[in-house]
Amino acid sequence: MVDPLTDPLVEVLVRLLLALGLGALIGLEREQSESGGSFAGSRTFPLIALYGALIQAFFPSLLPLAFGILVVPLTVAYLGKVVYKRDIGLTTFVAALITAVLGAMTVHSDRSAVVAIIVGGVVTVLLSVKGPIHEFADRIEKSERRASAKFILIVLVVLPALPDRPVDVLYGLNPRFVWLMVVFVTGLGFVAYLLGRILGTERGIAITGILGGFVSSTATTVSMAEKTAQNETLYHVCAFAVVTASIVMFPRALIEVAVVNPDLLPSVVLPLGGMTAVGAIAAGALYWRTASDRTLEPEELKNPFRLRPALAFGVIFAIVLLVSESANEWFGASGVYATAFFTGLADIDAMTITLSQLAADGTVSTRVATTGIVIAAIANTFVKAVLAWLLGTARLGRLVSIVLGVVVLSGLVFVSI
Known part of the structure; x- marks a missing residue:
């Protein structure tokens, strides 16, 4: 049947x-x-x-x-x-x-x-969604559309043309991998930028911090610090935005690890996830102190689909990759950690992707890669506190330092487990 x-x-x-x-x-x-x-x-x-x-x-x-x-x-x-x-x-x-x-x-x-x-x-x-799409397109300036179109065109033309193998003249770097990571990191920022444009300038401060963290947590910190310098009474709400943008770095790094080396993710989840959780709790407590300041008008997010910053990140990433390999060969784990700290002062993405790739290749151990990523995250978090002190007010610097200090200490505890 x-x-x-x-x-x-x-x-x-x-x-x-x-x-x-x-x-x-x-x-x-x-x-x-x-x-x-x-x-x-x-x-x-x-x-x-x-x-x-x-x-x-x-x-x-x-x-x-x-x-x-x-x-x-x-x-x-x-x-x-x-x-x-x-x-x-x-x-x-x-x-x-x-x-x-x-x-x-x-x-x-x-x-x-x-x-x-x-x-x-x-x-x-x-x-x-014809209406929202047309409204979104009208909201984007002509120069931004042109910059995005150029970037996408260059990506489509350059990526297939690059050799997918180590090149001796580039000290063994794989050009296609380097450029692919540039596109990936820029794409993460562009998704956040699109969300910011769709939500408009009247979005809440929580979303401002989250989107700012994905586009550029450093730029968000600078913007908020300048606002408190102009109006000191905004230090609570600005501190909340800075803290939120800073802790968003950690799930962003987790996404990068998951894409580049999924096998490393279980090792990195505990310290970065723990720092995210601690930071979210601290930010939540801080949020309740911002009730009278929720009308803060955030800065416009900058379109990350621009060629010059993308090329700059590509150069930084390539250098970090080479330096990390050499530091590990010459000085072992301590060399990787030192590189992670000094690189993290400027950019966490380059170090996260570099150590994920080195761990995938077997150049460094999972433990060293995890610790190095956490060190880079801590160094970048430290920079946010310094910027809050230098560009903002003493109240902002003190509040940001306390909250981010707790986050950093939790990271040190989690990575030692």
């Missing part, structure tokens, strides 16, 4: 229903759209998806021809929309073509069916 769940006919029918469902999902969204409803809606899109699924299921060799035929009526409908509605938008036209592809994918294989479901959901969300 044939199991109905594995019967080929039943399986095909299930895939066709899946295609109809994805088409209906996109079609309902387009039906509610003023421009999309007149072009195609809740009936047309399921039919387009079913069309692609049927061709893939029974006439796969004719799929290119079938798509060519489908383009003809879609083009006619689009031209009619342009003439009668004066709407030249291509969104619904492109969505219809994607729907046909998704319909074919539901039948092609199990993996492609899963991908079709994911892409269908993403397409629906993307179509439904």
Whole structure:
């Protein structure tokens, strides 16, 4: 007796229903759209998806021809929309073509069916957030858009062209790995920057500290210190933003370790996670003292997709990688720790990625890599306290030093366990 769940006919029918469902999902969204409803809606899109699924299921060799035929009526409908509605938008036209592809994918294989479901959901969300996307685009200045476009273009052109092997003239460095890490670190900051732009300048101070920590905790500290120098009564709220931006460095470092060397993550989680938890508790206690200062207007986040800072980080990272290897070879663990401290004064990302990679290669032990990352984090945290004293007021410096001092002590305790 044939199991109905594995019967080929039943399986095909299930895939066709899946295609109809994805088409209906996109079609309902387009039906509610003023421009999309007149072009195609809740009936047309399921039919387009079913069309692609049927061709893939029974006439796969004719799929290119079938798509060519489908383009003809879609083009006619689009031209009619342009003439009668004066709407030249291509969104619904492109969505219809994607729907046909998704319909074919539901039948092609199990993996492609899963991908079709994911892409269908993403397409629906993307179509439904037209207003927020346009508002976000209008909020970004032309110079910022140009800088981001240049950076992305250079990434797409440069990354594939770089050799993915150690190069003797670069003292054994892998150029593609170095540049990939530049893109990764900059990308983390860019995600936070996008969130900041979407949330706008009226976001709360907690989010200001968190996003500032992902983009640049040092820049956030400098900005908050300058605010207290202008208005000393803001020292509580500014201290909270500085502390929040500082402790965000630790989960950021955990993300970098997880990407570069997942095997190192269990060793690093305890000290960095512990410092994050202690810092979050201290920041929470500090937050209750900021009730009267919650109207603080934060500084605008700077777009991290800029070529010069990215190149500077690439150079720093390459140097740190070479110095760390040499320090470990010449002086052992003490050399790595000294390098971690002095590098951490300027940048924690370079040292985190460097030690993660060296641990993955077996150049340094897991213990040395973990301790070095914590030392770099402590050194960078120390810099925040110094900046608060030098650029802010004595009250800000004292409060930040106390809170971050507790965080640093907890890090020393956790790394010694």
